[in-house]
Amino acid sequence: MKEIRIHGRGGQGSVTAAELLAVAAFADGKFSQAFPAFGVERRGAPVQAFTRISEDPIRLRAQVYEPDYVIVQDPTLLEVVSIASGAKDDGLILINSDFDPEHFDLDTNAKIMTVNATKIALDIIGRPIVNTVLLGAFAGASGLIDPASIKEAVMERFPGKVGEKNAEAIQKAYDMMMEA
């Protein structure tokens, strides 16, 4: 079983990202589970969401404490949240940032990767919506999930033009990570 923790701010779509990831993983033939760190947070406050992906049905209902993967939607969160907490030594932390991974001095043995999802989102979608873009990057960085499944999940949730733009951005982010 692989466990993913997504850090974001209220309103940035972290919970949606976790859900879309679960939908995509299931489309890939895996079992999956996505849930928020339920809170009363309002727009702008730090939030977390979790996804589990497994070959077997998932029974565990606890929060994710030792993630295989961490996705950080907003690098300013690093100042307020311990985003590397519990990350596995062989894990991966994917940060939305235009800095190189070396820029981040985190107390972890997990591998750090970065992608400028905000730029991709602004270039292609026209708005700084990074949650879906990061899922494309995550597919590339982790190899855990088929980017086509992510695009499909996103297009189903956001039909029409919006979904198509998102899919394009997802592909772009995926390609960038594959080239990195």
Added chain:
Amino acid sequence: MKSLLAPGHRGCAGCCDAMAAKFTLMAAGEDCIVVSPTGCLEVMTTPYPESSWGVPFIHSLFENNAAVASGIEAALKSKGEMGNTKIIAMGGDGATLDIGMRSVSGAFERGHDFTFVCIDNEAYMNTGVQRSAATPFAASTTTSPSGKVSFGNIRPKKNMPAIIAAHGSPYVATTSIGYPKDMIRKVKTAVDVEGPTYVHAHSPCTTGWGFDTSKTVEVAKMAVETCLWPLYEMEDGEITKVKKIKNPKPVEDYLKMQRRFKHLFTKEGGDEFIKQIQALADENIVKFGLQ
């Protein structure tokens, strides 16, 4: 005409509730469903395994009859069984103005097709004559008794018809069991008007108000003739019909018939309260154009 309310009920001799229920059923006919809250009417008509009701009847709780009525309306609508069936929620002043206010307000706001008949005997009679929001100014009840420093209830009646009218009810009427034909006509109008309609029936209680069992109708009439209980109808929030009182009687004539106002005549300073009550009647004359 055989009454849809059977005798054998346990109401007091001279019971106003029985009369109000009887008149309501005369207006609504057989094709109706009655919802009643906990209270005198329910207790006296439905001691298991007996029932006085000749129409389908349901009692649930004290404060939810309007909500129960909404559910019945929804059920009939959803199953296509509404036909011409009238849904009538009855409630005493406690169940209507006080504890049931939330569910009454909700049901009127939602616009269910039902009629609410408030049987207002101006206190909680079922539990032993305690004050309600409908208890009139200066009436003595067991929780607003007159005493060395008190002349009874200090607040005027809550204006429930106005509150219901403010919900957008298409038809609101006041009536009195002292005027059976008036009540029957108004309930009939109410059940025939589509949407949530309201009839507020002033109902003197022999036990709670303290008058002889034979005087129920007489006392009821006197409340109207003194202009303390104006009879009027409202359509879409506007008063459209008023029962004129050519020569209003002094409120004293009404008050002295009842034990609950006795202290106004026996205690020093009572006359001042009678004057204030007369002022309420005079206000009604102007406000409702009774003359």
Added chain:
Amino acid sequence: MTIPLGGVCAPGSTLVNKTGGWRTFKPVFDYDKCIKCKLCELLCPDMSVDPRDDGFFEFNYDFCKGCGICANECPKDAIEMVLEEK
């Protein structure tokens, strides 16, 4: 009699409860004065004024509680309340 689920009751079944025994005074018609106005039938809170074929009414003493409203309201004073002999 067994309890039906939820305690559902049959209509009009309080007829088994004869409330006539509650009376102190009983109403008696004076048919010479009665004008068949039906007010007594209309007002009776105990549905104890029954119409007769001749247009007059009679009291159902099985249920009449003797409240006296009929006598009090009768426009022709055609009803007298007399002490119940027990």
Added chain:
Amino acid sequence: MQRDFEKDKKNMVVVEGSYAVASAVKSCRPNVISAYPITPQTHIVEDLSQFMADGAIPNCEYINVESEFSALSALVGSSAAGARSYSATTSQGLELMHEVLFNVSGMRLPVVMTVVNRAVSAPINIWNDHQDSISQRDTGWIQLYAEDTQEISDMTAQAFKIAEDPEILLPVMTCMDGFILSHVYEPVVLLEDDIVAEYLPPFEPEFKLDPKNPKTFGAFADPNSYTEFRYLQQQAMDKALKKIEDAAAEFYDLFGRHYGGLIDTYETDDADIILMAMGSIVGTIKDAIDKLRAKGVKVGLLKVRSFRPFPVEAIRNVVKDAKVVVALDKNISIGLNEGALFTETKASLYNTKIDVPVIGFMIGHGGRDIPTGTIENIIDEAKKVIDSGITVESQFTDLKEELL
């Protein structure tokens, strides 16, 4: 009767637990839905409202009531008028319904209500525990608790079948853990309308509010008959013990999914330690059991699915040969320092020849997360009981001493 996930997989979709419930309600063809929104139940009523807006629930009226009190009160009327009636609530909303709960069950109205379990105020807390529904245990409602979103979805149809059975006619609460199940996205087979139609016959009560047959509902009962009314309710609960099993078995025949009837067991056959629990924690416990079984610890799980009626016999049969029983409770009876499952399990074993120690842990109050490690610690405590007897009968779990 184990679930075949691989077989179900081709029919599964990844949806939110609340949506699965709303979809199940839709498939059950309700006539009247009456509910008041409250976190974390909101998504269920929003999804149902959307179904109504899309015309997806035929012959149904949705009443947007002004309070939970009226939500359930409206269903008193609708159910008595012969309508299949549904509501959903949680926590404060359920407590506000308290008086009506007794009324619905006493009038033998087969209302089904999803309770999205949440803690009760004060302090106000929107997260999961079972205090809300456990506090309503004596209201005469059947109470079923679900482990995952598939179970709560399927349980909805089972609930209507149990409730509306002419032998039963009791209302049913189907309980799902707030957020943990209501807000989780996971693969689930949504109930299929045609199979539900086969499973769940139309609701046709013997008596209903009908001008053509004018019956009186809600008469008062004096000391001459009130006792018998109560007895008849208890008798219906006794009959429900079998009906709940039957409803689960029939469901399995048609849908191929089974979660136990009154209870379910996991690795209990040779277990020295048996954990008892209700709701979503059951999944986490199963993971912990697999982990400890691999290390040779003989531990198993007794999942209580039906808390009312309480499955006394079924519990006795499972625990009789264990060396220790551990009841986990997401609730507390303050003043007794015990959770309800613990108290009632102990009571079920008293006056029998079964001599097995029972200990209790109150856990997960107000949404306190329950990691696998917490379960493992509890099992360690249970081992100590086997070795040296009970030292603490019932206690809080993961108490933060630094806050006290």
